[in-house]
Amino acid sequence: MGETRSGTDVPLLEMRGITKVFPGVVALDNVNLTVKQGEVHLLLGENGAGKSTLIKTIIGINKPEGGEIFWLGQLMKIHSLKDAYELGISVIYQELSNIPCLSIVENMYLGFEKRKNGLIDWKKQRVCARKALDRVGLSDIDVDTPMEKLGMGQRQLVEIAMAIDRKAKLIIMDEPTSSLGRSEIDFLMELMLELNREGVSILFITHKLDEAKRVGTRVTVLRNGKNSGATMSVKDVTEEDIIQMMVGRTLEEKYPKRKNVRIGKEILRCQGLCADKFDKISFAVKEGEMLGIFGLIGAGRTELVRAIFGADPLATGNLIFNGEEIEVKRPRDAIRQGVVLITENRKEEGLILIHNVIENGTIVPLEKFQNKLGFIDNKKRLAAIEEYGQELNLRPMQPEKLAMNFSGGNQQKIVIMKWLISGAKVFIFDEPTKGVDVGAKVEIYNIMNRLLENGASIIMVSSEIDEILGMSDRVMVMYEGKQTGIVKNDGSIGEEEILTLATGGTL
Structure with a gap:
């Protein structure tokens, strides 16, 4: 050499x-x-x-x-x-x-x-x-x-x-x-x-x-x-x-504003949720609303949303969806109600990397594509992928391409596509822009805003304070598994107040 x-x-x-x-x-x-x-x-x-x-x-x-x-x-x-x-x-x-x-x-x-x-x-x-x-x-x-x-x-x-x-x-x-x-x-x-x-x-x-x-x-x-x-x-x-x-362009708005969003009725309420990593957590989220969840490493944020989705067990507490108590023991129970989780680890838990976009995008709602004889209608699957792929601006728009060969931002879009096709109503995003570049971040924020405009509800876990304050309507802060406050994000609070709550202080 x-x-x-x-x-x-x-x-x-x-x-x-x-x-x-x-x-x-x-x-x-x-x-x-x-x-x-x-x-x-x-x-x-x-x-x-x-x-x-x-x-x-x-x-x-x-x-x-x-x-x-x-x-x-x-x-x-x-x-x-x-x-x-x-x-x-x-x-x-x-x-x-x-x-x-x-x-x-x-x-x-x-x-x-x-x-x-x-x-x-x-x-x-x-x-x-x-x-x-x-x-x-x-x-x-x-x-x-x-x-x-x-x-x-x-x-x-x-x-x-x-x-x-x-x-x-x-x-x-x-x-x-x-x-x-x-x-x-x-x-x-x-x-x-x-x-x-x-x-x-x-x-x-x-x-x-x-x-x-x-x-x-x-x-x-x-x-x-x-x-x-x-x-x-x-x-x-x-x-x-x-x-x-x-x-190749300026990003005039790092956190794009929503248009024509009306916050409606309460859709999901969590009462007294307890498990190994969190205790007595209570909050609600409404149609058209984004609730941000912030906390430092070890606060219990991810463990909380995984339990709501049924991926991890709850010890005690109640989940109320559209005014009726529901039992969620596994992810399938949550999905049936329209409550879904976009995990922070999309490569291991959100996608099957060796499968293509069609297979990943339709794996959950596969029964939607059955014909009268019970067989899967692949033309219908492809049509759905192309429709939602265009809506989400998936690049490149190649339904047969393996998920592993897409960039991080486009992989995130494939995960979101899967839940959109399933008919989800409550989207839980855990670190939605982790490992995503600044241009793709804005695209994902726009997708989230469109979900809210269409009446969905979003719970967003993020470790970035500016993302929490830039996107959320309200913010719930956690510290060592406990809820230290829920504050309205109306411009009256900033990073200092959020960090005070995230380190166990009070406002």
Whole structure:
């Protein structure tokens, strides 16, 4: 792979004219990217802009049809992940790549075992793992702890510890904060800046522009597989500038306003709901209303909505739908009443990734497509998918395409489509825009607004305060499994009041 030469004026990584073609699609078209030594370089763009393809090209998974890659000024051919690791490149993916049943130390050195006399040197591995974990703030975690026992934020930090242990010169972070709470995000941001000061370069991919501005040095934006403008200094651009580069237009309203919405009768009431992770939760939601639920990590938000949907058991409490008490012991019971859940983990719980749009979109209301003889009418299924796909602006509109091959925003649309076709009345959205770019966020908000305009009710769980305040009619706040308040979002409250309730305080 060749020798490298030193000098901080020489870029660490330089990609010139990178072109990658898949059957029928030009994924990267003459893309340029330069990462300097000791900088946090932002790589931004909508879902489907080419960011993931570019990352896979850097680490040798994709072989480009055109272009050159330079490492510390020398032309390189990166043929595999092993080549990338040997150069000093580590990747931390949004969907973590660890093996849950193995311990931290086993995960850290899987494929990179430290050996002595041909045998794995477990003592040395544990010593090195301990040092790396201390470095990322996990001093109280035993190196033999199974990964499945750790929270999402801790798993993320273990992956960073791996990169530190391997003395990475470039750490690529793909949406590392998407599953983290506010305090965990703050810690990670500070850690990134600290690593940066020590000379480690970071290529940071995120949809959260406030985070990008907070830690970034320079920014490169991709749109439709091409560079959107030149790489610029972060201090010289605004969030609006970045959004325009990403989507090709300005987003005049980050949170679009609803039109012709009339809040009607109460449709769902929850009384005294109790389970392992929450206690005595009571609230109601009306037709045409969006109720936001906010709380910090561990507040019990997701556990609450899963119990309402019947995915997890309720210990005590009552669910009243359209004035009548209902019994929900499993998701099918809730679906029959028209109460549905769009989970935060769409890839594992919302979709069957190896099935196409038709199969995913019609899997719940399949009986709607039976003919008089009891057979499934596939033409009718296809017609429904095309109708709702057009309404939701699914891109590309290819009913036979596998769900796994759509971007995050379009995968979310397929999940929503499934519930629309089922005839749902109460939509529970758990982190509806998680891992979704700014352009697709607005599309999803518009879809939610149209649901409300058509008389549906929405319960939205979100860890983003500005999203809660930008979209909700009322906000219920939770702290350590308890309800600390329900406030009307009429402009009289702000982030400070919401955070006060979310940390156990009172207004």
